[in-house]
Amino acid sequence: MTKATEQDLDELYQAVLERKANPKKGSYTDYLFTKGLDKILKKVGEESTEVIVASKNPERSELIYETADLLYHLMVLLAEQGVSYSEIKAELAKREGLLSKTKDRPEIKDL
Ligand SMILES: N=c1c2ncn([C@@H]3O[C@H](COP(=O)(O)OP(=O)(O)OP(=O)(O)O)[C@@H](O)[C@H]3O)c2ncn1[C@@H]1O[C@H](COP(=O)(O)O)[C@@H](O)[C@H]1O
Numbered sequence: 001m002t003k004a005t006e007q008d009l010d011e012l013y014q015a016v017l018e019r020k021a022n023p024k025k026g027s028y029t030d031y032l033f034t035k036g037l038d039k040i041l042k043k044v045g046e047e048s049t050e051v052i053v054a055s056k057n058p059e060r061s062e063l064i065y066e067t068a069d070l071l072y073h074l075m076v077l078l079a080e081q082g083v084s085y086s087e088i089k090a091e092l093a094k095r096e097g098l099l100s101k102t103k104d105r106p107e108i109k110d111l
Pocket residue numbers: 012015016019024027028029030068069072
């Protein structure tokens with residue numbers, strides 16, 4: 001468990017999964033699961049746009065806020081679609097291996 005002032009993505013994904021397994025009245029996460037995939041996709045789209053807009057604002061706090069919103073909605077999407085966050089981490093780890101092998105291969109460095 002990270003300290004109370006931080007929440008990592010594993011913990012966030014677990015909290016979202018827990019809410020899916022045990023719906024709670026008044027919970028926004030429960031509201032999204034009840035509305036279903038199209039609503040979740042709409043939120044992912046909106047939050048992605050908000051990250052783009054925030055990136056143009058010199059005030060970094062807006063980008064931090066909108067990125068947190070996007071990551072949360074992505075975790076809800078993964079849970080809805082039955083994809084675990086561990087699978088995303090495994091995919092990233094595979095790429096790390098791939099990219100380290102490309103270091104001596106300038107012709108594929110842009111992969
Ligand atoms: N990390 C989040 C989180 N980030 C953002 N949000 C919610 O996402 C919504 C985004 O705001 P918007 O203005 O875009 O959406 P809205 O207008 O309220 O809703 P829509 O009408 O667009 O559906 C807000 O209601 C936020 O409260 C979150 N809601 C929950 N979590 C975490 O999810 C877990 C489960 O929480 P509950 O949802 O409270 O059960 C806990 O760990 C929470 O910390």
